[in-house]
Amino acid sequence: MDLLTSAWNYFLNRQDLMFEVLKEHVNLVLWATFFTIIIGVPLGIAISRTERLRDIVLGSVSILYTIPILALFGFLIPIMGIGSKPALIALVVYGLLPVIRNSCVGIIQVHPMLKEAARGMGANNLQLLFRVEIPLAFPVIFAGIRTALVMNFSLATYAVFIGAGGMGRIIMQGIRTYNTGMLLAGILMVVITTVFLERLVGFVDNRIQKRFSLGD
Amino acid sequence: MTREISVELQNVSKYYGTEKVVDEVSFSVEKGEIFVLIGPSGCGKTTTLKMINQLIPHTSGNILVNGVDVTKLDAVELRRSIGYVIQYIGLLPHLTIQENIAFVLKLTKKSKKEQNERALELVETVGLQANYLKRYPRELSGGQQQRVGVARALAANPDILLMDEPFGAVDPLTREQLQNELLRLQESIRKTIVFVTHDMQEAFKVGSRIGILRQGKLVCLGTPMEIVRSEDEFVKNFIGQGALFEVLDTIPVLRAIEKDIPIVSEKGKVDLSDEKLKGWENIFVTNDHGQCLGYISLDSLNQDGTFSAGQIEPLPAGCSPEVSVKQAVEEMLWKGKTWLPVISEDEGFKGIVLFSSCADLLAEDRR
Numbered sequence: 001m002d003l004l005t006s007a008w009n010y011f012l013n014r015q016d017l018m019f020e021v022l023k024e025h026v027n028l029v030l031w032a033t034f035f036t037i038i039i040g041v042p043l044g045i046a047i048s049r050t051e052r053l054r055d056i057v058l059g060s061v062s063i064l065y066t067i068p069i070l071a072l073f074g075f076l077i078p079i080m081g082i083g084s085k086p087a088l089i090a091l092v093v094y095g096l097l098p099v100i101r102n103s104c105v106g107i108i109q110v111h112p113m114l115k116e117a118a119r120g121m122g123a124n125n126l127q128l129l130f131r132v133e134i135p136l137a138f139p140v141i142f143a144g145i146r147t148a149l150v151m152n153f154s155l156a157t158y159a160v161f162i163g164a165g166g167m168g169r170i171i172m173q174g175i176r177t178y179n180t181g182m183l184l185a186g187i188l189m190v191v192i193t194t195v196f197l198e199r200l201v202g203f204v205d206n207r208i209q210k211r212f213s214l215g216d
Numbered sequence: 217m218t219r220e221i222s223v224e225l226q227n228v229s230k231y232y233g234t235e236k237v238v239d240e241v242s243f244s245v246e247k248g249e250i251f252v253l254i255g256p257s258g259c260g261k262t263t264t265l266k267m268i269n270q271l272i273p274h275t276s277g278n279i280l281v282n283g284v285d286v287t288k289l290d291a292v293e294l295r296r297s298i299g300y301v302i303q304y305i306g307l308l309p310h311l312t313i314q315e316n317i318a319f320v321l322k323l324t325k326k327s328k329k330e331q332n333e334r335a336l337e338l339v340e341t342v343g344l345q346a347n348y349l350k351r352y353p354r355e356l357s358g359g360q361q362q363r364v365g366v367a368r369a370l371a372a373n374p375d376i377l378l379m380d381e382p383f384g385a386v387d388p389l390t391r392e393q394l395q396n397e398l399l400r401l402q403e404s405i406r407k408t409i410v411f412v413t414h415d416m417q418e419a420f421k422v423g424s425r426i427g428i429l430r431q432g433k434l435v436c437l438g439t440p441m442e443i444v445r446s447e448d449e450f451v452k453n454f455i456g457q458g459a460l461f462e463v464l465d466t467i468p469v470l471r472a473i474e475k476d477i478p479i480v481s482e483k484g485k486v487d488l489s490d491e492k493l494k495g496w497e498n499i500f501v502t503n504d505h506g507q508c509l510g511y512i513s514l515d516s517l518n519q520d521g522t523f524s525a526g527q528i529e530p531l532p533a534g535c536s537p538e539v540s541v542k543q544a545v546e547e548m549l550w551k552g553k554t555w556l557p558v559i560s561e562d563e564g565f566k567g568i569v570l571f572s573s574c575a576d577l578l579a580e581d582r583r
Contacts, residue, residue, distance in 0.1 A: 113302065113306060114306065114308060114309075116271060116302070116306075117300070117307075117308070120269060120271055120295055121320050121369075122294075122295035122296030122323055122324075123292075124323075127323055131319075131323075132308060136308075138310075
């Protein structure tokens with residue numbers, strides 16, 4: 001009980017810091033997700049066309065995905081130093097797999113008959129992609145983005161190791177200074193915001209799935 | 217009258233690797249007719265259809281659309297100028313009915329206003345209410361979706377429609393209804409339609425001419441009646457042996473209607489030396505508006521071919537143009553008549569059917 005009270009007190013006293021780390025965190029995650037999308041979606045669509053390219057790209061992204069984040073930081077620091085840039089790159093690397101895979105699968109699973117109907121009505125390649133394939137693949141693509149976003153949000157807690165700030169700062173500081181109130185406040189903050197984010201995108205995702213579902 | 221050819225295939229073949237799926241197929245589709253391609257699955261009928269709008273490029277031969285070789289046209293432009301209807305799954309599920317109908321107009325960057333107006337007009341043409349426009353395909357029944365499919369194909373007002381088993385995915389009752397609607401619609405829009413089906417009854421019902429494909433070859437080509445009389449073993453088997461009478465049940469009486477019946481204006485007189493009168497017992501009297509007032513027996517005419525209004529006998533109760541040849545024959549047998557007028561509810565007198573021509577169809581060893 002004492003612990004919770006001290007966490008609550010910490011939270012009340014250091015609202016400014018809390019707000020600051022949250023801002024850093026969200027900033028990092030949003031940029032990372034942004035880059036993940038602009039790299040991952042086109043790449044996923046591109047590899048949906050050729051099977052060989054697909055195996056190569058998905059294979060390499062899967063390998064990158066299995067590297068533990070601390071090891072990845074180890075790779076990045078000698079090249080880029082510390083700060084938000086390597087953190088951003090690490091998050092993009094992890095976000096790519098679900099986004100590329102879902103974009104690719106989403107496009108592939110568009111029913112060939114629908115594509116043929118659109119072509120039969122005179123859609124050219126670009127119109128087919130933007131008016132038929134992408135809209136129909138959108139729920140699947142969005143599910144990939146959702147996974148990447150939520151994963152990056154929790155992964156970004158590690159960004160503190162590389163000097164990129166974020167909510168990890170409070171946890172790290174709490175551990176270093178044996179300030180259990182601070183530690184718990186940090187942990188709770190991460191947990192609550194992550195759950196909140198998951199719920200929020202889950203809600204949006206549901207709306208999208210409903211809106212786009214083919215149904216019968 | 218020279219008949220205009222809308223679509224023509226000249227010795228068209230299609231190979232997949234070394235496999236020949238369409239083999240030297242030639243036919244021409246006249247403007248305003250419904251040309252049906254039929255055959256067992258894998259016979260190449262769908263491939264043939266898709267070669268017309270170049271969804272599948274042909275390997276050899278020539279395909280002419282309105283007299284122009286399709287390989288000389290831009291494929292995208294060609295497809296935009298031809299309506300295309302497939303099974304109802306072809307509606308785009310992420311678009312509303314309105315957006316689906318206006319899809320081609322959107323592709324050709326027509327104004328939003330034009331798209332909406334055309335969608336509204338067409339949704340009514342195919343017998344749906346305007347409040348369906350804002351709905352999504354999944355909210356419609358199979359039959360309704362199929363109607364939207366037809367409306368969508370008509371959006372850019374093409375002269376030619378390609379229909380690939382358009383009613384294959386709906387229940388038999390709805391299918392029959394859609395076939396009737398297509399025929400009724402065709403009466404007013406007069407498009408050139410190439411129609412693919414695997415259902416012989418459907419082919420007899422909608423087709424003005426039918427081409428039967430077997431292993432990529434066109435084995436038989438003709439009007440439904442010519443098909444019925446075919447001596448070809450494969451064709452006989454395909455349409456079903458002894459199915460003649462059943463087949464007649466699928467041929468609309470409109471197709472058995474006599475084309476050249478003797479007609480005289482109510483104010484005119486009959487030219488008794490006219491060759492046209494040969495073999496006829498009666499002559500039909502029309503007024504200035506082309507409506508039929510009745511008929512006169514040739515025997516009761518005055519020597520010089522004149523007649524008075526009193527001699528005109530009113531038409532007997534007729535049949536509707538939607539009944540089949542078989543039903544018309546049954547009607548005649550019931551009433552003890554040798555002919556029946558065909559009378560449409562909206563347009564009145566459409567012509568007559570003769571028992572003898574119907575009976576000819578029923579005879580087995582016809583040539």
